Amino acid sequence: MMKEKLQEVDFIKIEQQNLFYQFLKQIIGKSEFKMEDLLVAFSEEVQKPINKDLDKDAEIELRLDSVYDPRVKENIPVIRMFNKNGIVVENDAFDESEKIISIQLSDARLIDPNISVDDICEIEFTIDDLTDKMKSTVFNGWKQARKEVLKQITIEKYKDKINQKFIAKILKRNNNGSYNLELEDKTTVFLPADKVNQQLNLDYGSYVNIYLENINQESKLSILEATTISPLEIYELLNNEIPEVANGLIEIVNVKRRGGLRTKVSVRALSDSIQNELGSIIGQHSSRINDIKNKLIKEKIDIIKYSDIPEEYVKNALAPAKILDVIKEGDKYFAIAPDDFLTVAIGKKGINTDLASKLTGLKIEVISATDATKKGMSFDNTQVEQTHYFKSTTPRSNRSKASERFKDVEFDLETDLLFSEIQNSAIEAFDEINQEKPKAKVSTPKKPKLQNDEVDSLFESSLNQYKEDLSQNVYDFVDDLDKYSDDENFDQAEQEEVDKQVAKAKKDKAIEQFRKIKTQIKDFKVDNDLANYGLGDADINFDEFKDEEWD
Structure with missing residues (x-):
């Protein structure tokens, strides 16, 4: 009867010890963290309450071992607990409540026949031998030890991966604008509010590209810190999109970024084969730089020529x-x-x-x-x-192929040439009107005469419309046509062709506005004052055409 009961107790003990092993094994997972180091950490947590409440000289050790389990007929791994500094006492002096720190002589001699009273003896015990108070302390200590071990595992795994890109899942947005993220291996990551790209859509459950920026070992939560506004993203985009950068013909000297708003990149040519490093990055019709801008969503990017x-x-x-x-x-x-x-x-x-x-x-x-x-x-x-400079970031739609190549160009306005064409077109319109003779009187009410101040108003309105339309087509960094013309290595023939097309585009757009005036003016009767009205004496102050403010 006693034998069967003992065997039952032993099985329970074996199961507990094996479950403890499985628990520790799960903590380590696939990391390179050693079981021996984990056992040391957990041993210290068991020793603390025993030293405090039972014996300050107790020395606790957890060991990995294996025992035979007759139910499966093989050895299974277990974790066993020992007090290496137990003491042997007389049988009649033994106290069951102190069995973790003392052992009666008869039991001690089953381990070592030559042992005597007051000798040091190793005593095995289980977690169930602890008081409820000590169990609570041990379990809390194990939780903390587990966190510390997991922290060390995380540090070892990611310490060499700083500045690498990862895909993370959005778990939660915090009240301060920061986010909790999760990597593929379930490791949590903290995204500070000042590292969030506000142009990104960070919804719960969605995925986002991040760059690991720091390991904060003092953090009580996620020790991995990430960013979505890393300059490394710009390096990567330029390296992927610009072959001359990837091949080492153009060097990215520096990148500074205000994520989601604006980035500045300085570059220089490292090969004589590169005649214009800025043009190489921009690409034909701005194709290369626009591909990069599209991937940065609404963020602007300035490509700067480096100089010593x-x-x-x-x-x-x-x-x-x-x-x-x-x-x-x-x-x-x-x-x-x-x-x-x-x-x-x-x-x-x-x-x-x-x-x-x-x-x-x-x-x-x-x-x-x-x-x-x-x-x-x-x-x-x-x-x-x-x-005179004109600049805008408002996108245009329905552009022709011809105008598309100028949509990202910042240019100087040749006011004298442009407005002489406008004036000539307007005068032609007025001449046509003056040549029209009234045919027969009709009974319909007369339309109001268009007075000089009304002509001024129409002219002013058209100029404003011209200025608004002209400001739509613009690029947002250094390389306007003037910049290229300053580059002694720039292809002069190509520059002249671009200048011609830009000038034509500007004139055609403005003149088209005045042609619309013809239609409006024809709806009115023209009096003698209007017939004698000329634009030659018009006082137009072109200095009012100022550049718009930009972000």
């Missing part, structure tokens, strides 16, 4: 702003912009200047030409009164 000359590098880095000159004073570089271009040079919330400073590694301050003059700075101001 700091002043020139700063000037390039502030694109798409036109900078008249760069003056160094102390450790600061003053970038002087035309008054009308100051906001463009600084950018919304200072983004353009900030990215340019980070790209060049220099302190940059943008000031207007007027302020530079007041400060007594000597600079080249030849462009101040000569150039």
